Amino acid sequence: MAKNYYEVLGLSRDASPDQLKKAYRKLARKYHPDVSKEADAETRMQEVNVAYDTLSNAEKKKEYDFQLDHPEGFGSFGGQSGHSGFDDAQFYRRGAGQSGQQADFSGFEDLFGRFGSGFGGGHSQYQHDRRSKQPYKGEDQHASIEVELEIAYTGATQNITLQIPTFNAYGEPEVQRKTLQVKIPKGLKDGQQIRLSQQGQSGINGGGNGDLYIEIHYLSSTRLRAEGADVYMTVDVAPWEAALGQSIQVRTLDGSCVQVNLPKNAKNGQQLRLKDKGIPNKTPGHLYLVLNIVNPPAQSAEEQQAYQAFAEAFQQFKPRQP
Template sequence: MTKNYYEELGLTRAATAAEIKKAYRKLARKYHPDISKEADAEERMQAINVAYDTLSNAEKKKEYDFELDHPQGFSGFGQQAGHGGFDDAKYYRHSSGQEHSSDFSGFEDLFGRFGGGFGGGHQQDFGQRGSGQQRSYRGEDQHASIEVDAAIAYEGSTQNITLQIPSYNAYGEPEVQRKTLQVKIPKGMKEGQQIRLAKQGQAGINGGENGDLYIEIRYRDTDKIRVEGADVYFTLNIAPWEAALGQSIKVETPAGKIKVTIPKNAKNGQQLRLKDKGIPNKTPGHLYLVLNIVFPSAHSEAEQQAYQNFADSFTDFNPRTS
């Protein structure tokens, strides 16, 4: 039996929105074709994208859960095959891959339940009931996310990006399209904010306009930088004497070069808040300098003696009891 979307992401139906997002990020890092060494990376990535596209959207998830609870619930739309020109439309496929019998006499209810994800096939017949007239439908909005360097939050950037977008083929079956788009990322974008690209989403039906594409901005974590909302956390390496003596130093930060005074007897992991030096949003975030005390290696005889002198000066200090 084909895995359902929850199983595809390694989740249960009790998973929260945050858990769904976390599971997707973890799997995307593992199976993204550009970096993965797995033999089935592209196939798995397509399945993961389709699953996430459904479960991360509250309305789609509700529809999908309803279908899981009622696997046989769509076979009774009537026995009027041939009515309204649907002789050759005995089956439809939803994104789950399950095939359901229907004569489409209840199409308006069906379409409302499953959304505008049908990409073609017999869509030209989906007109006003019995009138022979075509009806157009707007394409679905789509969602994607990209990771960029934190420096872009301060400067902005225009980038060409290639996305794998979950979509539907002419038979209503899920597939993944590759799209290369030029995206302008304005400065001041907070972690999780979205950029709307008008009419870059799912294609419309019967001449309906395309949906929109929403791109969520995520900032790439490194050994030195982490972004939370509009706040930026920057690991600042300092020498032991700078920590002990409280010296003033110049620091190259994501917000530019800043002069900082280290407080006396600063501790490892201590945070210094620089107000409004985070992402320059309408409501600016803060920049937090996370102190990391780095001890130099002692290679030469003079360096080793310096450490010995240090030890002789702190004979009462025991780090295992402090």
């Protein structure tokens, strides 16, 4: 059997689908040949793709786990007659040597997910379909990309490059690089999909191409993240602004500025909801301001004296229990 797919992804056999997806995205960022500095990035990326394609498909995973438990009865996964999938060693060879074309990512990470059910049942199924002369529509395929959260408010047109599993004229599986121009409309919620008609796997015997579905995810940080159509943004405030309930100006992600009245004695981490100021979806989300109280440094003598006066004014305040 080829490399253990769980080891390729750094996971145990009881890993959840969410853990599988996170591991895949992490490795895709590390090894994609257009961005990676690793010497064997192309090969490692192909290994990661094949491992994820297998383990994220329930039927393939079941078959693969059975083969792990009974190694004496099988060769490389997918290479035996009567089994779905494909020969992973052949997949690696045909996927190699295709980097070097520098794509314009324009803020995108070239992250692609599992496409349909891999190669649609493998080489034997493809040859059967070709011999039958009956037209077959190509499989729909799926990709996942990450973009800046600001795009949810403005929309954007960007170029992305994907590696698409397909068949050549001889019915052999290979990886095709495809660069597409994608229009992302404003108002998409995190996790929503864009459908690109007939950009999926090629049809057989004159059948139409499948569609390509691109799932949009917004980049997040400790200060900014999206949940569906809601947006959480950390806002720094001074201690006196929080204590006195002063009005502060906040620049939102659509570029506008809003005046926000803080409640008196606002606490660190407290959330203030700005209704319908989140992602402008058909049902608009809300913008939640997460307050972060920032204490100014006491560097000059005057600043230190001000802190001393503050301490004297609040002698009864005990931040720690005795």
